[in-house]
Amino acid sequence: MSVEATTERVLRLLALLQRRPSWTAAELAAELKVTDRSVRRDVERLRALGYPVHATAGVGGGYQLGAGTRLPPLLLDDEEAIATAVSLRMASGGTVAGAGEAALRALAKLDQVMPVRLRAEVRAVHGATETLVGPGVEIDAELLVTLARACRDAVRVRFRYAGREGERERTVEPVRMVTTGRRWYLMAWDVDRDDWRTFRLDRMREVVATTWRFRAREHPDPVAYVQRSVTETPYRYLARVRVHARPDRVRELVPPQVGRVEDDRDGWCVLVVGGENLDWLAAQVARLGLEAQVLEPPELREAAALLARRLAAMAGTG
Known part of the structure; x- marks a missing residue:
């Protein structure tokens, strides 16, 4: 041979x-x-x-x-090559600091060796795609690696965190990182507060993975927990509104980092959304264009009535 x-x-x-x-x-x-x-x-x-x-x-x-001392050549089929190239293009404008430049370098290498027919398909996808929402807060790639390893190895992490009470040192047992697309969060057991907490990665400083191993404990679903935290906890008002639509329909209209949708009955669902301003909350519910009933707080009903009068006056029907 x-x-x-x-x-x-x-x-x-x-x-x-x-x-x-x-x-x-x-x-x-x-x-x-x-x-x-x-x-x-x-x-x-x-x-x-x-x-x-x-x-x-x-x-x-x-x-x-197995894992060696160097990265072996990655042999990709056509679908894998196209998916990789498109993903690198997206990463070049992402939320991980330094990843943009690295993604562009990798994309350039892939484009250089990619067959002409595949290169044309990738560029067709790029040419037909635009990004509507700009990148969120950038996160240092080394921070992501440190936390990912700590989650995998079940070791405690220590860092300084800028929260409502000012910047303080925190020691946690990390479980999972969750991203909303614009921000990164860590779900972890707060050792000092003896409870589960959500931490924004962009508010962390001096992050150190310790050598203290912990035994994994029962924990809530990380995605659901982080969603509840980011949509409810930070706000002055928490609204519960019954909406006449299927839950999937409302989830299409309300991003997961903005509101949480609960199943109800008879073709209705309950939207849980937080906000600092009742007028803003009333306007956001109204813009859904769906029949809605305010469950709580009562003050939101007053804000909705005031908004209705303003809109009627604007339309010349008040």
């Missing part, structure tokens, strides 16, 4: 090992249309190139590509 054919087969083997966590020798041989012995030789070729291919003997054993 020629050197070119062997090289092509070894690259195909590397691509297969990247596709899923583990393969048996028989599965790899069937995919490559070679013998088990050829698979073993190709595995040794990959190891000689510095790629750690682990082998496990016995029932359920097989080959697995």
